Amino acid sequence: MKDINIIITDRQGIKHEVEAPTDMNMNLMEVVRSYELAEEGTFGICGGMAMCASCQCYVESEHELGEMSQDEDLMLSEAFYVKDNSRLSCQIFIKEELNGLKIELAPEA
Amino acid sequence: MIKTDILIIGAGPTGLFAVFEAGLLKLKCHLIDALPQAGGQCTEIYPKKPIYDIPGFPEILAGDLVTNLMKQIEPFQPGFTLGERAETIDKLDDGTFIVTTDKGTLHHAKIVAIAGGLGSFEPRKPPISNIAQFEDRGVEYIIRDPEIYRDKNVVISGGGDSALDWSIFLANIAKSVTLIHRRNEFRGALDSVEKVQELKNLGKIELITPAEVIGLVGKTDLEEVVIQRGNDMINRECDHFIPLFGLSPKLGPIADWGLEIEKNAIKVDNSLDYQTNIPGIYAIGDVNTYPGKLKLILCGFHEATLMCQSAYQRIFPDKRYVLKYTTVGGVEGFDGSKKEAPKAIVKSID
Numbered sequence: 269m270k271d272i273n274i275i276i277t278d279r280q281g282i283k284h285e286v287e288a289p290t291d292m293n294m295n296l297m298e299v300v301r302s303y304e305l306a307e308e309g310t311f312g313i314c315g316g317m318a319m320c321a322s323c324q325c326y327v328e329s330e331h332e333l334g335e336m337s338q339d340e341d342l343m344l345s346e347a348f349y350v351k352d353n354s355r356l357s358c359q360i361f362i363k364e365e366l367n368g369l370k371i372e373l374a375p376e377a
Numbered sequence: 378m379i380k381t382d383i384l385i386i387g388a389g390p391t392g393l394f395a396v397f398e399a400g401l402l403k404l405k406c407h408l409i410d411a412l413p414q415a416g417g418q419c420t421e422i423y424p425k426k427p428i429y430d431i432p433g434f435p436e437i438l439a440g441d442l443v444t445n446l447m448k449q450i451e452p453f454q455p456g457f458t459l460g461e462r463a464e465t466i467d468k469l470d471d472g473t474f475i476v477t478t479d480k481g482t483l484h485h486a487k488i489v490a491i492a493g494g495l496g497s498f499e500p501r502k503p504p505i506s507n508i509a510q511f512e513d514r515g516v517e518y519i520i521r522d523p524e525i526y527r528d529k530n531v532v533i534s535g536g537g538d539s540a541l542d543w544s545i546f547l548a549n550i551a552k553s554v555t556l557i558h559r560r561n562e563f564r565g566a567l568d569s570v571e572k573v574q575e576l577k578n579l580g581k582i583e584l585i586t587p588a589e590v591i592g593l594v595g596k597t598d599l600e601e602v603v604i605q606r607g608n609d610m611i612n613r614e615c616d617h618f619i620p621l622f623g624l625s626p627k628l629g630p631i632a633d634w635g636l637e638i639e640k641n642a643i644k645v646d647n648s649l650d651y652q653t654n655i656p657g658i659y660a661i662g663d664v665n666t667y668p669g670k671l672k673l674i675l676c677g678f679h680e681a682t683l684m685c686q687s688a689y690q691r692i693f694p695d696k697r698y699v700l701k702y703t704t705v706g707g708v709e710g711f712d713g714s715k716k717e718a719p720k721a722i723v724k725s726i727d
Binding site for chain 1: 418422423426495501503504535536537558560562564622623626641642
């Protein structure tokens with residue numbers, strides 16, 4: 269198992285290249301929180317259950333992320349600032365195939 | 378005015394358990410919560426989700442945990458001010474506090490314990506540029522009195538239970554109800570979806586999907602909403618626009634109480650008792666921060682326990698309290714109830 273690199277553009281438009289471990293069962297929301305790339309209390313509010321859309325992100329690279337669950341899909345149907353490439357970062361699990369993933373955090377809503 | 382020993386702001390698991398620990402010390406508690414029911418996030422966001430890290434419960438639904446906590450604190454007869462947000466705090470000369478809610482309810486307490494989790498839950502507002510100017514002038518995020526919609530043209534936006542339920546309810550009161558959702562599918566209970574379909578067929582609800590409200594028009598009060606459906610723009614006359622997109626936690630007025638705040642959380646002295654920089658005000662559970670903080674329900678329970686011990690010492694500085702175990706001392710409720718371990722049967726042997 270190895271760490272992968274992810275490029276995250278925060279809500280201020282600043283790009284961060286971060287390393288994320290593939291052996292800790294982490295999701296992308298937890299990576300963002302662990303690097304403190306979003307203000308505390310504004311990101312991943314439901315804790316990663318796809319029950320709020322506070323961790324919405326836009327996927328900017330061509331990585332294969334797998335299909336959305338119905339929970340994720342329906343949550344995004346009620347979120348704001350949704351685009352075609354919107355995903356809930358709590359539903360994206362860190363694995364080797366995601367090396368080089370590029371995302372942008374959606375605005376706080 | 379409501380009087381109590383400890384006023385707990387936030388009726389989530391940590392706040393509720395604080396009632397139990399205070400009760401063991403014969404301290405009376407009253408809780409304030411902005412939500413209309415106790416339970417905090419557990420009830421509001423994920424009541425049907427299992428929690429696996431509550432000691433002694435290999436698995437428990439969040440809603441059931443709250444039900445159990447409510448049962449556990451029953452003997453201590455806590456008071457509740459629900460559906461109101463703690464707005465201001467005043468410290469009196471004798472060191473006690475007056476906390477006033479947004480509805481003007483006054484609470485007098487010797488100790489204030491903030492157990493506000495991530496903050497008070499406030500409606501999520503859609504990103505429509507001029508929405509603030511129509512708030513209470515035709516835009517409402519919460520339905521308080523359905524009668525104000527009688528014989529009015531109402532537009533509701535959202536795809537969850539609230540949007541469906543209120544559309545159904547107002548269909549029999551309002552002059553017209555238009556429900557707008559970005560998808561054709563709804564996230565609510567199947568029964569509600571079917572009922573909306575039925576009312577749509579009867580012409581009592583107009584459904585516009587997939588669409589969203591992107592603009593509001595009016596001189597002083599709301600007169601029209603602008604709806605985008607694909608490339609079409611629809612202007613719809615309406616008296617009320619009700620966006621129902623759920624709730625989002627905000628620290629709210631607590632942030633202005635003079636407490637030391639760090640990263641949206643209240644700094645406390647974790648080496649001692651979870652007291653804030655204002656003596657007599659404590660912060661426990663997810664709302665506080667200190668080196669090594671973990672936002673876990675079980676950590677909130679621990680913090681509540683220590684807070685109550687400290688509160689007791691603050692209220693009774695001359696009394697010496699000795700920690701007692703419930704297995705030894707039992708639980709004596711304020712309602713006269715007493716739980717205690719059954720006595721061993723002693724029989725003589727001839």
